[in-house]
Amino acid sequence: MQRHFDQDLAHLKQTLLRMGGLVESQIQQALQALVDRDSDLAVDVIKQDHDVNALDVEIDELCIQLLALQQPTARDLRFVTTGMKISSELERMGDLADNIAQRTLELNGEPQLKPYIDIPRMANWTMRMVKDCLDAFVNSDPVLARKVCADDDFVDEVNEQLFRELLSFMLEDTRTITRAIRLTFVAKSLERIADHATNIAELVVYMVEGKNIRHVAPSASL
């Protein structure tokens, strides 16, 4: 039987994907602005945050309405509650992209500290995780979702490595401290974005399988 509720669910999914797409491009542009030292683009990224926040509110309201009016059960219930959480995760990602853009504006006011190599590498990896977790959500794909969770380790490693490298700059020459700290903030933001992507991936596993893999040892999550 075709239910009109299914149209509501499809609408929710579409809205989440729209938000996901917006956040993806926000992250991508924030990094572009950093690497190209493009302050105009950084300002654009900051402006976009407003749209992402508006979508977060819209999705929240939509989910609350669906819960109140349709009393979803089983996988419908998991989809709606997961949708609410995914929206919050995306909103946080948008905030972090906004942070990167802010640091970029500051960094662009000074000479470049060093050629950016690891940060773009880390960013590419992070953006792929974001793309993958959204694909896993669209296709209800728990295998891809689990891969995203595993990928997070690499981003953490690069973040550590970057931190050590920037620390050596600061130890060598105190005049680099401001810029080096700003760059560690950028790396930290990317690392956090990857964490949020991981959270979304874990939510997708719950949505599809009804199994909670958050806050459990990796071996137990498989």
Added chain:
Amino acid sequence: MDIQTRSLSPTPAMSLRPTVPQPRLTRPHVAHGTSVDAKVLVRNLDFYYGQRQALFRVSLTVRTHSVTSFIGPSGCGKSTLLRCLNRMNDLVEGARAVGRVELDGVDIYDPAIDVTDLRKRVGMVFQKSNPFPKSIYDNVAYGPRLHGTKDKRSLDELVQHSLQGAGLWDEVKDRLMQSALGLSGGQQQRLCIARALAVQPEVILMDEPCSALDPIATGKIEELIYTLKDTYTVVIVTHNMQQAARVSDQCGFFLMGELVEFGDTKTIFTTPHDKRTEDYITGRFG
């Protein structure tokens, strides 16, 4: 003030849609949700069964092409109001309405109104399905025949169209001449909806249409209600709050004959303004 008192005595037959211009009834100020697409307007309606007052100054607007639900505990007046909308209460001894009910801006309690015509425009589906002991075809064709459609082809078309509208056609098209009493409860109820559709009403009143049905049949009727609003205006009374939440666009909560709150269903079920509404829909009532 725009309150008029009328006894519900038999009225002379006259069309509800006059061909000659009639004195234009001025529209009263609308207290609840004034909108240009108002189909039914209820203004300061009091209703009495003999000495007992069942409705107290009820005012609301039913929007065209929408589903409006009335909820509330037993005896709160929701069915009484529903039956005021096509003057079914005229049939009750000692019943009396004070106030105003308009259909498309025309007062339906005006003595000049033809009640038969009114009930053709405002159809009704009851709690218990009540098919006639006739064939499926004859059940649906009954109304149109009564209203003068004799041509076989027009009737065939009307029967098919109505059964399709009620989502029953595919299940019964091969046994139209069999008795309607052989249908399941859910099918009988959809047949009654088809029968209501056959006279091409504008408004369909439903009094607890699913209370005798199982969850699957209920789901089908609910989906049907959702599609009916494209063509008709639907008003439904239900004990089932979740049903009101699922199918209706607007919702009114009644308590002891008073309309406590009326508004968008999503508002009523997420952020009701009145504490009594909140207590009722959260199950804290009584």
